[in-house]
Amino acid sequence: MPVSFWNPVLLSLQTAAAALIFVTIFGVIIARVMARRSFKGKIFIETILLLPTVLPPTVIGFLLIIAFGTNGFLGRVINFLFQSLVMFTWTAAVIAAFVVAFPFMYQSVKTGLQQVEVDIEHAARLDGAGEWKLFFFVSLPLCIRSVVSGVILSFARALGEFGATFMFAGNLPGITQTIPIAVYTAFEGGRMEIAWAWVLVIVALSFLMLFSVRRFAA
Template sequence: MNSDFWSPILISLQTAAVALFIVVILGILIAKSMSRSKFKGKLFLETILLLPLVLPPTVVGFLLIILLGRNSIIGSILESFLGQPIMFTWSAAVIAAAVVAFPMMYQSAKTGFLSVDIRAEEAARVDGASEWKVFLSITLPLSAKALVAGVILSFARALGEFGATLMFAGNLPGKTQTMPTAIYVAFESGNMEAAWLWVSVIMVISFLMLLSTRLLN
């Protein structure tokens, strides 16, 4: 097993880990603000947030190109700031993985926050606790199972991302080639031994993560 074998594994793990960091922060913050709030257009906004869950990954990749490609306003700003286009970089792979994994974290976090007894939060507020302290000492601990499940499922989804990554980040060996894209290339080129090895690795990781979510129940 040489560096050509380990490179997609390491890139996948690094990409999924950074994407997970992003979706955990955004998922928790947005889910907390949305869980018990009521405002006009909430249903529409939530539908947009969950859309990557049902959209084909290639559609997500296409939309990322439109929104962040060098011909877009945002893409032009990022290019001038970074000194290069965001597409076909490792950062693009992280963005693609984060976008498709976000709905998992958001939905799990929202479910967890809604399961918290609001009377416990109100009692803490009556005792003088700030909103931040209520969140850290009451809300987070009581929704921990749902949050952990969201973390695991989000990481697994980011690890297995293929379509959006291939379109937006490309398949550059040693740079943006993740396990799913490496499996595709190996299969297309007839290198079944390498394909099976990468398939085995990602199946073992995914199985252990899915098993851990089951053990939480």
């Protein structure tokens, strides 16, 4: 295969990996806050966090444009601070991947934390462990399967993102053209052989990740 064939593959992996870093950090921390606490408006907030799982990707892309576009609040702030725009950049692709992948990490970790025995956590508190020390050294290790599953599923979702990325980051070869976008472009251009090749690559990657989740959960 020519070097140009692998560009979307490498770009997809880089984008998904970058998004996964933020998904893991924010997913774990927010799941920790939401798993054990009850407060007014919790259901409303959690619904917002999980909304990307049911929204069409094009709607997510539209909302990202509204927020980060030249006339959007976040877009204006970033332009003021860094003298640059977010749309149609690799950063935009990472943001889109983060938004669609975050709910998978959050829900997986939250479910795992809720399955940790409360008595174990109380025992750790009696031994003098603070809340964050308890979380990182007791609760999180006990739900490591859920964390790993969340990581794999989030990465797979970020890797396969198309609609939001296409709208928000565009289709720029070598910059924002990930595998799903490359497949769409090749199909539209009648280049079925290379489209099939990219399809086989992403199917193989997705299969390996889902297989890993099933094996790890077994």
